Amino acid sequence: MNRRDAFQEVMLELMAAGKKMVCVSVDSASRFKEVKARYPERFVECGICEQVGMSVCAGFALQGMIPVISGYATFLTMRAFEQIRTDICKWSLNVNICGTDTGFSPQYSGFTHQALEDIALLSSLDNITVAEACDYQDALLMSKYLFGEVEGPVYLRFGARGKEWVFGECHQPVRAGYFEPLSKENFDGADVTIIALGQLVEVGLEVAEVLGGKGIKTFVFNARFVKPLAQKMIEEIASGSKLVVSIEEHSVTGGLGDNLLRAFHEVGRVPRLLKFGVPSNFGISGKRDYLLRKCGLSVDSIANRVLSVF
Numbered sequence: 001m002n003r004r005d006a007f008q009e010v011m012l013e014l015m016a017a018g019k020k021m022v023c024v025s026v027d028s029a030s031r032f033k034e035v036k037a038r039y040p041e042r043f044v045e046c047g048i049c050e051q052v053g054m055s056v057c058a059g060f061a062l063q064g065m066i067p068v069i070s071g072y073a074t075f076l077t078m079r080a081f082e083q084i085r086t087d088i089c090k091w092s093l094n095v096n097i098c099g100t101d102t103g104f105s106p107q108y109s110g111f112t113h114q115a116l117e118d119i120a121l122l123s124s125l126d127n128i129t130v131a132e133a134c135d136y137q138d139a140l141l142m143s144k145y146l147f148g149e150v151e152g153p154v155y156l157r158f159g160a161r162g163k164e165w166v167f168g169e170c171h172q173p174v175r176a177g178y179f180e181p182l183s184k185e186n187f188d189g190a191d192v193t194i195i196a197l198g199q200l201v202e203v204g205l206e207v208a209e210v211l212g213g214k215g216i217k218t219f220v221f222n223a224r225f226v227k228p229l230a231q232k233m234i235e236e237i238a239s240g241s242k243l244v245v246s247i248e249e250h251s252v253t254g255g256l257g258d259n260l261l262r263a264f265h266e267v268g269r270v271p272r273l274l275k276f277g278v279p280s281n282f283g284i285s286g287k288r289d290y291l292l293r294k295c296g297l298s299v300d301s302i303a304n305r306v307l308s309v310f
Contacts, residue, residue, distance in 0.1 A: 003158045004031060006139035007098055007147075011035050011068060014148055015042065021147070022060050024069040026053040031070040031100065050075050054083035054095075061093035066147065072106075073099025073115035073157055077122055084153070085125055092127045092152040102132075102159045103198070103249030104283060104291040114283035118157060120254025123227045128153040129176075130227040134201035135164060138171050138180075142224065145174040157198070159249060165202040171222075177230035179221035183208070189240035190219040192306060196247040197223040197256050203299055204247050210303040216310065223248075226256050229263045238269040245274045245306060249297070252277035274309070276302050 012035060015021050023032040027048045036043040046053040050071060057067040069076070076099050077084070088095045099118055106113035123130045129150055133139035139158070146154045172180050179195060181187055182205065192211055196204030201222045208218040223246075237244065246257035257275030264270040278295045292298060296305070 001136040002164045003133055003136055003139035004100055006133070006136050007068070007070070007143040007156065007158075008032060008034055010140060010143035010147055012038065013144075014066075015039055019148065020065045022065045022067050024053050024057050024060070024067050026050050026069065026071045026076070028071040031098070050080040051083050054080040055087050057095045058083070058087040058091075058093055061088075061095050066094055066096070068096040068098060068147065070098035070100060072113060073102045073118045074113055077115065077118040077155075081121055084122065084128075088153050089125045089127045094151055094153075096147055096154045096156065098156050098158065100158045102157045103278075104286075104288040105159045107288050107291075108285045110285040111283040115157070116251045116278050116283055117254065117281045118155075119226055119248075119250050119256065120258075122155045123254065123259055128155055128227070129225070130155045130157075131225050132157045132159075132198040133224065134196075134198055134222045135166050138167065138222065138224070141171055141174050150176070159199050165199055167201070167222075174224065175230070177225050177228045178233050179223050179225070182220045182222055183218075187219050187236065187240065190242070191217040191310075192219070192243045192245055193237055193241040194218060194220045194245045194247065195223050195237075195256065195260065196220065197226070198249060200247045200249055200297065203297065203302065206299040207245075207247075207302045207306070210299065211306060214307060216307075223256055226259050229259065231263075231267060234260075234263045235267045235269070238264050238267055238271050241271045243272050243274065243306070243309065245276065245302070247276045247297070247302065249292070250277050251281040252279060253281065272309075274306065276305075
């Protein structure tokens with residue numbers, strides 16, 4: 001199972017429970033295959049017209065429905081940015097945007113399809129929640145919370161397709177704006193605090209193993225949220241960390257790392273921060289694993305860079 005399956009399963013569950021969910025496709029019906037089969041009256045096809053799709057979502061939300069729109073993250077966030085800003089976020093409408101194929105997951109489709117700036121774009125807007133799950137089970141929890149409980153615009157991003165990494169343990173309940181702690185002990189300060197996003201949580205955990213073998217106390221968070229970030233959590237991380245490391249499959253400009261830095265400034269305490277991400281928002285064609293290594297997002301590259309500062 002992969003994360004793209006999770007949000008459709010949650011939609012089916014919410015529809016069966018009486019929630020006024022509706023699917024909006026922008027030539028992306030494959031993401032809603034089961035929903036379309038069971039609830040054809042809850043499915044609308046807009047074709048390759050992301051701008052129109054967003055405005056349709058705004059109309060549904062104004063009528064009390066809960067629309068979910070999904071498609072390639074590059075096209076949803078860039079082509080339809082004006083509609084997200086003007087039709088949805090300005091009025092805090094209850095619209096759920098599921099951007100798929102983020103980061104390098106489109107592989108050989110190249111930079112036109114690789115969403116490396118979607119977080120930067122949408123986190124610049126007021127009133128929107130920006131989030132990403134790390135595996136299938138986490139995506140189920142996140143989708144249930146975001147679709148069922150959050151009022152206002154939501155952007156939930158999904159990356160790698162096919163065989164995905166699985167955390168292997170039960171995830172903690174979702175709390176708005178809070179990272180999920182993955183280390184065994186409670187967070188009470190660390191030499192290195194790793195905050196990883198999406199599928200790169202796997203990398204973060206492996207980096208922690210390497211650092212732990214070198215005697216460095218390391219704590220790992222599954223970021224879950226990029227925006228908003230809970231002030232209490234940010235204060236605890238800022239005061240209890242000698243070094244914070246952010247890891248994301250997104251441009252280093254405007255992503256998780258920059259949102260963390262902004263949050264640290266707001267609480268008045270800024271720990272040392274190393275940001276690991278993609279150095280340019282213009283990706284290149286190739287296998288995802290190769291592209292991650294090329295951008296310094298391998299376990300060895302990150303661990304060696306962290307060790308160099310100790």
